[in-house]
Amino acid sequence: MKRGEREQVCLEAVKKIIFYNNGKIRCDFDGKSYLDVSDEKFFKFPICYFDFQNNAFGLSEEDRIEVANLLRTAQPNEKASEFPDFVFENGFIEHFQITASKETKKGSQKIIKENDFSRQAEKNEKIFKEECKNNPDFVNVRSVTTPMNFPDYSGKNLESSFKRNFEHHIQSLEKYDGSKQIGVFMVGNYEFAVKMYENIFNDVKKNVSYGDLRLPQKFTCYRLSRDKKLLNYIYSYRDLIRYIIFVYEEYTRRENAKGFEGLFGDLVRKIEVIKVENIPYMLKLLPWDFDICPLYGGAVRSIHSISSKKNEALQ
Numbered sequence: 001m002k003r004g005e006r007e008q009v010c011l012e013a014v015k016k017i018i019f020y021n022n023g024k025i026r027c028d029f030d031g032k033s034y035l036d037v038s039d040e041k042f043f044k045f046p047i048c049y050f051d052f053q054n055n056a057f058g059l060s061e062e063d064r065i066e067v068a069n070l071l072r073t074a075q076p077n078e079k080a081s082e083f084p085d086f087v088f089e090n091g092f093i094e095h096f097q098i099t100a101s102k103e104t105k106k107g108s109q110k111i112i113k114e115n116d117f118s119r120q121a122e123k124n125e126k127i128f129k130e131e132c133k134n135n136p137d138f139v140n141v142r143s144v145t146t147p148m149n150f151p152d153y154s155g156k157n158l159e160s161s162f163k164r165n166f167e168h169h170i171q172s173l174e175k176y177d178g179s180k181q182i183g184v185f186m187v188g189n190y191e192f193a194v195k196m197y198e199n200i201f202n203d204v205k206k207n208v209s210y211g212d213l214r215l216p217q218k219f220t221c222y223r224l225s226r227d228k229k230l231l232n233y234i235y236s237y238r239d240l241i242r243y244i245i246f247v248y249e250e251y252t253r254r255e256n257a258k259g260f261e262g263l264f265g266d267l268v269r270k271i272e273v274i275k276v277e278n279i280p281y282m283l284k285l286l287p288w289d290f291d292i293c294p295l296y297g298g299a300v301r302s303i304h305s306i307s308s309k310k311n312e313a314l315q
Helices: 005-018 039-044 061-073 109-134 155-175 228-235 259-263 276-283
Strands: 086-088 091-097 142-149 182-189 194-198 243-253 265-275 290-294 298-307
Touching: 005 061, 005 091, 005 182, 005 243, 005 265, 039 061, 061 182, 061 265, 091 155, 109 142, 109 298, 155 182, 155 228, 155 290, 228 276, 265 276
Parallel strands: 091 182, 182 243
Antiparallel strands: 086 091, 142 298, 194 290, 243 265
């Protein structure tokens, strides 16, 4: 992607969650949406244009209106190569991504492996297509598959990535001469990399049943709202950053799927909007720590072919 495109894609994903309902844009009785409603009407009837209460952590109704308004009015920075990525009347939005894989000067291990995987797959497929063309087989279906194992993911890598990127952008913020009244960091993590498990049985007697007193929360993705260590870290920057918008992907089963299709799911993009100054109140609702464990697996890319009587490979 070109510079600025990744940031715009992330912002649009956030808007899709906040200003849309089941894929349809929210409108008032006059058919107006957040895109064309007047400021006066937006603030008078905000409930008509957005809803993200279940995605809001530590936000009051006034805070949610403030976030929705800054998202609808944010514009790309005219100086695309400079901090921040987006500006609005009294603040900014800056985007960065984090990873649970190791990072070096060459970039994240995840990106490096994915690029190597794509290059190798394209090479294998080019050879395979030439082979099908030069030696047609009119009976058998042939294929070529390129595998890739996931890199080594860990919660420690994710924490390091978050802090490294966060502090880098804080340094840019400190040099910024524009409006800083409302600072927003929009953080993306788009990996099927780690899972989280609430460790509620750490200090109780083992090998004993406790009925349905309390079941631990489990997630097949990373949730910033449950990471007490990073929440405390973010809170130390409460005078500079008002909101964190965390954008992540979660593996979700397909609704109403039947039979074999019910075994599959999709990575669905979701958000958490956190008001930094209210993090201590969030932590009161998190009495236990969450273990962050890596997910293991890989990816494959395959193409298949059978030749036609015209000596052409059909893929």
